[in-house]
Amino acid sequence: MKILVFIQVDDNKINRMSLETLACAQSLNANVTAITFNEDAANELKKYQLDKIILAKNEKLNSYNPLNYAKSLEQLNDGSYKAILFAHTYETRDWVPRLSVRFNCAFISDCTEIKNENNSLVITRQTYQGKINNDLESNSQLLCSIQSACYKTDNLVNGNTQVDTIEINLDGIPSIIRSEEKFKEQKGGVDLTAADIIVSIGRGISKEENIPMAEELKDLLNAELGSSRPIVDYGWLPHDRQIGSSGQVVNPKLYFSLGVSGAIQHQVGMKGSDKIMAINKDSNAPIFEIADYAVIGDLLEIVPKLINKIKE
Amino acid sequence: MKICVLVKQVSDKNDEIKLNQDQLSVNMENFNLVTNESDNYAIEEALLIKEKFNAEVVICSFGKETSVQVIKDALSKGADRGILIENDSDNEYDILNISKIFKKTLSDENFDLILSGLQSDDIGNGQLGILLSEHLNMSHASLVMETNMNDTNLIKVKRELENGWFQWSELDLPSSLTIQSGINKPRYASLRGIMMMKKKPIKIIKLSEIDANTEDKMNLKSMYIPQKTKETQKIEGTDDEIAEKVYDVLKNELGLL
Numbered sequence: 313m314k315i316l317v318f319i320q321v322d323d324n325k326i327n328r329m330s331l332e333t334l335a336c337a338q339s340l341n342a343n344v345t346a347i348t349f350n351e352d353a354a355n356e357l358k359k360y361q362l363d364k365i366i367l368a369k370n371e372k373l374n375s376y377n378p379l380n381y382a383k384s385l386e387q388l389n390d391g392s393y394k395a396i397l398f399a400h401t402y403e404t405r406d407w408v409p410r411l412s413v414r415f416n417c418a419f420i421s422d423c424t425e426i427k428n429e430n431n432s433l434v435i436t437r438q439t440y441q442g443k444i445n446n447d448l449e450s451n452s453q454l455l456c457s458i459q460s461a462c463y464k465t466d467n468l469v470n471g472n473t474q475v476d477t478i479e480i481n482l483d484g485i486p487s488i489i490r491s492e493e494k495f496k497e498q499k500g501g502v503d504l505t506a507a508d509i510i511v512s513i514g515r516g517i518s519k520e521e522n523i524p525m526a527e528e529l530k531d532l533l534n535a536e537l538g539s540s541r542p543i544v545d546y547g548w549l550p551h552d553r554q555i556g557s558s559g560q561v562v563n564p565k566l567y568f569s570l571g572v573s574g575a576i577q578h579q580v581g582m583k584g585s586d587k588i589m590a591i592n593k594d595s596n597a598p599i600f601e602i603a604d605y606a607v608i609g610d611l612l613e614i615v616p617k618l619i620n621k622i623k624e
Numbered sequence: 625m626k627i628c629v630l631v632k633q634v635s636d637k638n639d640e641i642k643l644n645q646d647q648l649s650v651n652m653e654n655f656n657l658v659t660n661e662s663d664n665y666a667i668e669e670a671l672l673i674k675e676k677f678n679a680e681v682v683i684c685s686f687g688k689e690t691s692v693q694v695i696k697d698a699l700s701k702g703a704d705r706g707i708l709i710e711n712d713s714d715n716e717y718d719i720l721n722i723s724k725i726f727k728k729t730l731s732d733e734n735f736d737l738i739l740s741g742l743q744s745d746d747i748g749n750g751q752l753g754i755l756l757s758e759h760l761n762m763s764h765a766s767l768v769m770e771t772n773m774n775d776t777n778l779i780k781v782k783r784e785l786e787n788g789w790f791q792w793s794e795l796d797l798p799s800s801l802t803i804q805s806g807i808n809k810p811r812y813a814s815l816r817g818i819m820m821m822k823k824k825p826i827k828i829i830k831l832s833e834i835d836a837n838t839e840d841k842m843n844l845k846s847m848y849i850p851q852k853t854k855e856t857q858k859i860e861g862t863d864d865e866i867a868e869k870v871y872d873v874l875k876n877e878l879g880l881l
Contacts, residue, residue: 576748601852
């Protein structure tokens, strides 16, 4: 079985999730080819045990453009790969659907596990906010993206692999998507990644007026305040407090969530925490699947009592 | 100018999810059906563009006949007409097949813009808008946080990237945008809007009556509740008891106080 892994490069560095994806591919007992558009990344990949490294070259690939990326993969996919794997990043979500149409094969996004069962790939993907797992199989070529933190880069097998360079032709692609330089909104925003303890609030906080209560708990624990996406969408906290795939990825010693349901997008940003304590009214909330301490109850009642207790 | 908004009817996020006996489908009987959250932001963005350029806003959904409700809700807010592609089969379609069904239905409409929510809260593929951009030869942008349109040939969009980065892109129309939640403040339907909705056309197309060239390539082997990988200590009781136990864990087990 042949597997192709696309290696994403951000700011001249290999994306961490791409290496996790490479570890996933290596676990499949398959011939793994890695492909990248960046020469430094190609050289760095030499140290892993792979069938081949393909460096696809064209100066237009120095910056991200979905149409150029899609055209390149189109030229490199000879149809012999059982699956083409990607890290489930925003960039992947932006361009890989176009490949799905061009190759007329399904793109199974945000997979948590891939297994090789008798030379057939079984893909696990979650639905309903992480409440259900679906095991899928395909009888044709597949595109898959792998969720963050499902595979460990510690498990990458080392070796010595050669780089093949291929020139890509990108002439005649219409310039209908023109991107400017990327930028950061807030300078000196909060760096939640350095916090030892994070108190994080979600929809269950109910009202903006309840936020000072969470802040009081945060101060008593000498913690930082974080939140899930809806709180930022409501405008109750600034974007730099957001934890999850569209915010910061944190690994504190304690992640203490108040009324966060724990959708996949949020879990991606915090499931690496040492200890997770979650308060939620809904005993089926997905956050409890990854919590060390599942506190089932009304945070609006419990937190004030806890605050009083700590103050004593 | 014509704008299409793709909307989906989904279960409420708080609904309990149960599997049917076949372990291959979800029991939908007791679902509270609502408009997918990020789709509400896509509808609002379309209405804001409509107000500026006097555009026509068409709401399009694929699903069971109950999905007509999410179209009506959008028409009540000010959209002009609706198209429901009714899935009158028992089949579930994967997202590539669903995109082919939309392509077949929408290709003659020649939309200048297609807006959709970032991803559905149930299946969560987050692909439809981009698949359609490829099918219909349009530019696209995903995770759009802000739009800026000064003429009807191009649109500027602010995209959200990872780790707090943003980027502005300029797109030639026609274009398909997937809208991030929080981009605007979705309006509520007015009483007048609800009255006007009753006169707005909704075209219902049955899936069995169109030939979308869907192909059966994916096989669902099984569905199941995820196995927990962690040992979880449950803390339950009265509010006082819970506060006491949480305090004890923070102080004695974790040594944080």
